[in-house]
Amino acid sequence: MNTMKTFKPSFVIAILFMLSLLSGAVPAAYAQPAMRIPGSSRIEERNVRAHMEFLAGDALQGRGSGTQFELIAAKYLASMLQQFGIEPAGEIGASGGKTYIQTVNVTRNTFAENPKLTYGSTVLEFGKDMVVYQLASEKISGKLQKLKPGDSPKSGEIIFIRAGDENSFPNLDSIAENAPAIIVEENPQRRSFSDRLAARKVSFTTLGGDRSKPAPATIIVSKDSADALSKAADGTQIEIAGKLGEPQTSRTWNAVGKITGNDSKLASEVILLSAHLDHLGVRENAPTADKIFNGADDDASGCVAVLELARELAKDQRPKRTIYFVFYGSEEAGGFGSRYFVENLAFPKEKLIANLQFEMLGRADPKVGIDELWLTGFDRSDLGAELARRGAKLVNDPHPDQNFFQRSDNYTLARQGIIAHTVSSFNLHKDYHQASDEIETIDFGHLTRSINAMLNPIEWLVNSDFKPVWYEGKKP
Numbered sequence: 001m002n003t004m005k006t007f008k009p010s011f012v013i014a015i016l017f018m019l020s021l022l023s024g025a026v027p028a029a030y031a032q033p034a035m036r037i038p039g040s041s042r043i044e045e046r047n048v049r050a051h052m053e054f055l056a057g058d059a060l061q062g063r064g065s066g067t068q069f070e071l072i073a074a075k076y077l078a079s080m081l082q083q084f085g086i087e088p089a090g091e092i093g094a095s096g097g098k099t100y101i102q103t104v105n106v107t108r109n110t111f112a113e114n115p116k117l118t119y120g121s122t123v124l125e126f127g128k129d130m131v132v133y134q135l136a137s138e139k140i141s142g143k144l145q146k147l148k149p150g151d152s153p154k155s156g157e158i159i160f161i162r163a164g165d166e167n168s169f170p171n172l173d174s175i176a177e178n179a180p181a182i183i184v185e186e187n188p189q190r191r192s193f194s195d196r197l198a199a200r201k202v203s204f205t206t207l208g209g210d211r212s213k214p215a216p217a218t219i220i221v222s223k224d225s226a227d228a229l230s231k232a233a234d235g236t237q238i239e240i241a242g243k244l245g246e247p248q249t250s251r252t253w254n255a256v257g258k259i260t261g262n263d264s265k266l267a268s269e270v271i272l273l274s275a276h277l278d279h280l281g282v283r284e285n286a287p288t289a290d291k292i293f294n295g296a297d298d299d300a301s302g303c304v305a306v307l308e309l310a311r312e313l314a315k316d317q318r319p320k321r322t323i324y325f326v327f328y329g330s331e332e333a334g335g336f337g338s339r340y341f342v343e344n345l346a347f348p349k350e351k352l353i354a355n356l357q358f359e360m361l362g363r364a365d366p367k368v369g370i371d372e373l374w375l376t377g378f379d380r381s382d383l384g385a386e387l388a389r390r391g392a393k394l395v396n397d398p399h400p401d402q403n404f405f406q407r408s409d410n411y412t413l414a415r416q417g418i419i420a421h422t423v424s425s426f427n428l429h430k431d432y433h434q435a436s437d438e439i440e441t442i443d444f445g446h447l448t449r450s451i452n453a454m455l456n457p458i459e460w461l462v463n464s465d466f467k468p469v470w471y472e473g474k475k476p
Contacts, residue, residue, distance in 0.1 A: 042455060043308045045448040051080070051304040055277075056296035056439050063295060064281020065333035066106065066252045073277045073303075074101060074253040077327045080307050081257035084314045089258040089324065089346065102254035104329065104340040105208035107247050115242025117183075117219060119144065119232055129225045132217065132240065139241035140180045140217055146234055153179060158238045160229055161185070181217035181240060185226035207340045252278070252329035254337045259313060261462075263320035270347060271462050272324045272355040272420075273309055274338070275302030276331030276409055280433060290435040297426070297437050302358035303327055305423075305451045312455055319462040321353070328409050338409035342416055354383055354461065354468050355420035357410040361450050362442040365427040367398035371449050374398060376422040377405035380475070383419055383468035392457035393450075399428065406476075414476045419468040425450065 054060070054076060061069045078100030082088070093099040114126035124130045145157040153159055155178040163185040217240060221229065255277065261267030279295025286293075294300075310325045328337030345352065361373065368374055371393060375384040378396040388394045397404055404422065405411060413420035425446070431437040 042312055043448055043452045045444050047308060047311070048304055048448045048451070049444055051307055052296065052300055052439055052442060052444075055303055056294045056300040056442075058292055058294070060294075062281040062293040063277060063279045063300075065278040065330040065336075066250045067281055069281065070278045070329055071253050074255040074327065074329065077255040077277060077303060077307065078257070081255065081310060081325060084311045086257040086259055086310055086314050086325065089256040090254070100255055100257055102256050102337075102341065104252045104254065104336055106250045106252055106330070106336050107207075108250070109247050110245050111242045112245030113243040115240055117221075117238065117240045119229070119236050119238045122228060122232075124221065124225050126242070130219050130221045132219050132242075138244050139239065141237065141239040142180045144229075144232055144234060144236040144238050146230065146232075156180065158183065160226075162226060162230060163223075181219060181238075183219045183221055183229070186220050186222055207336060207343070252333070252336050254329050254341055255327040256341070257310070257325045259318055259323045261320050261322040262318040266320040266465060267322055268347070268351050269321045270324055270352045271321055271458075272326060272352060272413075273306050273358070273458070274324075274326040274328060274355060274409060275299055275306045275358045276329070276337065277303055277327040278329050278332050278337075279437075280332055283435070286435055288435050293433070293435050294438050296439050296442050297360045297362035297429070298432060299331070299359050301360060301362035301442065301447055304447070305358040305361055305454070308451050309455060309458060313459065313462070319459070320464075321462045322347075323462050331409055335409055335412050338412040342413050342418070349416065349418070352413070352418050355410055355413050355418055356454075356458070357408050357420065357422040358424075359408050359422050360424045360426035362447050363425065363427055363429060364443060364446045365398065365425045367427070368395050368425070369393070371446060371453065373423050373425050373450055373453070376408065376410065376424065377414070377474075378421070379471065380405070381419050381421070381468050381470050383421060386466060386468065387457045387461065390457040390460045391453070393453045394423070399426075402428075411476070417475065419470065423454065 055063070055073060060073055061067070063070050063073045078088075078090075081100055088098040088100045090099045090102040111126070115132050116126065117124040117130060126132055142156055142158040143154075144160060145151075145154050146160045146162075147153060157179060158181045159179045160183040219240065261269070276299050279298060279300075280293035282291050283293055284291055306325055306327065313319065313323060326341055328335075328341065330336040331338065342349075364371065365374065372395050373393055374397045375387075375394045376397050378384040378394070384394050384396075404424070404426070405414075408422040410420040410422045426432075429441075431441055
């Protein structure tokens with residue numbers, strides 16, 4: 001177990017100097033062989049370890065969302081893409097050419113006075129009875145609709161769903177799309193209500209270039225508040241209001257590269273391989289001596305998977321379809337990197353054929369077979385089954401009660417209609433979002449074999465004309 005360390009600016013400069021070296025040639029003793037043997041284990045554990053030891057080491061201070069250490073992680077990932085010969089697909093740099101970095105300007109709108117929810121003579125207070133996410137104006141109002149299984153939402157009404165009923169609405173976000181707000185009772189499938197109350201007091205966030213319309217206000221209420229609200233009549237007028245203060249501005253960063261397809265018919269189609277590069281950073285109030293939340297499994301392991309897939313996919317002739325490799329910033333802070341990427345695509349959205357997000361592959365899950373991976377939302381589209389038929393060790397998510405399909409960056413894309421799933425082997429270990437999620441906990445043999453097992457099926461996908469589809473009624 002490591003302990004909290006303080007790093008001087010000179011140390012950060014040293015890191016950046018090291019990264020500049022990584023973008024050049026590597027010593028012959030460590031160079032990758034030029035020839036691959038089809039069907040062999042082409043991804044090497046030494047490379048997996050090397051990436052992990054940098055990304056999840058103490059030097060990066062937990063890659064906190066929007067921090068300089070998140071930027072260093074993005075620069076490292078960018079330098080690796082450059083070294084592998086992958087094209088830059090980020091923003092225009094000072095020299096006038098494309099870079100591998102995509103800078104996202106984030107504006108957070110905060111409350112000067114905490115919002116309140118009122119109906120009749122009842123008042124629910126922020127931080128006591130409820131938590132508010134995404135309130136796109138100082139005041140919204142509408143009639144109450146207590147949605148039950150089998151009901152259809154009425155446009156313009158504020159939807160209320162009890163915890164026991166939520167599982168009956170697999171397309172909850174689509175249901176709420178035309179509602180000014182959705183109220184959901186806190187339940188065991190979500191983080192504890194006390195954790196929600198400790199969350200930042202942010203009403204809504206806007207991103208530079210963001211073209212999406214404001215999301216419905218999302219209000220999580222305590223069980224006692226839900227019990228009281230359930231006794232109100234349908235049609236009861238509800239108001240959520242709070243005075244907004246001065247907005248706060250910050251930045252986050254994506255690392256983006258691509259391999260342009262070489263087929264005249266298929267090159268315009270895109271397969272996206274992604275992971276999130278940030279974690280929780282340094283938490284001074286952590287109850288342990290170690291204050292660095294390294295995020296080895298979450299999600300340095302996913303970044304390593306995408307990097308090593310990129311290394312191999314760049315070695316031979318270009319694939320028929322175009323491949324994007326994207327590492328998102330600020331997933332832990334609200335999915336800002338993935339939201340910006342999908343809202344500002346460099347190509348038509350309908351050309352994004354499929355997205356595979358890689359998250360938490362560093363340990364085996366005993367609920368599935370040896371070295372098997374599971375795919376969130378496996379039963380929502382035919383992508384998982386087709387990849388499995390092509391040799392991927394992919395099975396259905398054995399933890400449906402955790403709602404993992406909705407808890408990763410893939411969901412940001414899935415809500416846009418894009419076939420997007422997350423590949424994982426998270427075994428619900430107790431190190432999740434703890435300072436103990438460290439390099440020492442990673443099963444490097446499992447991680448390396450898992451990445452290798454995905455390589456051939458992905459090579460098939462990027463060279464085929466297969467287009468996955470949502471199963472009936474399963475589109476988010």
